[in-house]
Amino acid sequence: MNQQFAVIGLGRFGGSICTSLNEQGMEVLAIDVDEERVSKYANDATHAVICDATDEKALKSIGIRNFDHVIVAIGDNIQSSILATLMLVELGVKHITVKAQNDYHEKVLNRIGAHQVVHPERDMGVRIAHNVVSKNVLDYLELSDEYSIVELRAGNIVDGKSLETLDVRAEYGCNIMAIKRDEDVNVSPQAEERLQKGDVxxxxxxxxxxxxxxxxxFDDTNDDD
Structure with missing residues (x-):
């Protein structure tokens, strides 16, 4: 059975979430106080309603507590974001994810009971910074303050070498989760797998x-491309 999602706030961030969830076949309720925004994303959601998410009675009337996951994507009004989150917590929503504008906003959201807080603009900025600093890093996902997942492009240094020879785990304390070669993805590659220049x-x-x-x-900056 597909999970039921509700997205509160249909700006660019909330709207893109609705579209993506809908494309994955999920049930999505799109919510905003702005009639124009609700109309815009009506076709990208199972249902779309005009509703003030800071009004407890209004939230109850649309059955918000019955949804598996509610995403608060209100981007331009911190007070409304906090009040909506507080209402959801008090109504006993199972899982609440909230977009934060800044660190102070995040602290308040965590204090009142949000289950997950995201910083889409900050996180995207970090990813872009890693990509522009090093031509070897194709993508970057921060797991915590100290751990990450990155995509590195194989160059001349590792071309033709097996994972066993490189022994990345023992030598560098890292684990290779997968290797992408053209359209093929090798998950949990074996030790005898040999890398090729251009592999991700x-x-x-x-x-x-x-x-x-x-x-x-992976630093081939001094090698010929």
Whole structure:
């Protein structure tokens, strides 16, 4: 059975979530106080309603407590975001994810009971910064303050070498989760797998260890492309 989602706030962030969930076949209720926004995303959700998410009676009337996951994507009004989250917590919603504008906003959201707080603009900024600093890093996902998952492009240094020879886990404390080669993805590759120039290597580890790995094996800045 598909999970039931409700998205409160249909700006660019909330609207994109509705569209993505809908494309994945999920049941989605799109909510906003703005009639124009509700109309805009009516076709990207199972249902779309005009509702003030800071009004407890209004939330009860649309059965918000019956949804598996409610995402508060209100982006331009911190007070409304906090009040809506508080209402959802008091109504006993199972899982609440909220978009935070800043660190102070996040602290308040955590204090009142949000289950997950996200910083889409900040997180995207971090990813872009990693991508522009190093041409070897194709994508970056921060798991915590110290651990991340990165995509590294294989160059001349590792071309033709097996994972057993490189021994990334023992030498650098990182784990290779998968290797992407053209359209093929090899999840949990075996030790005898040999890398080829152009492969995309998906690595998990501490930021310190990943940096050591990148410098030692994926820094081809002095090599011919």
């Amino acid at each position: 290597i998906i690595v998990i580890g501490s930021d310190k260890d990943i940096n050591r790995l990148e410098s030692a094996l």
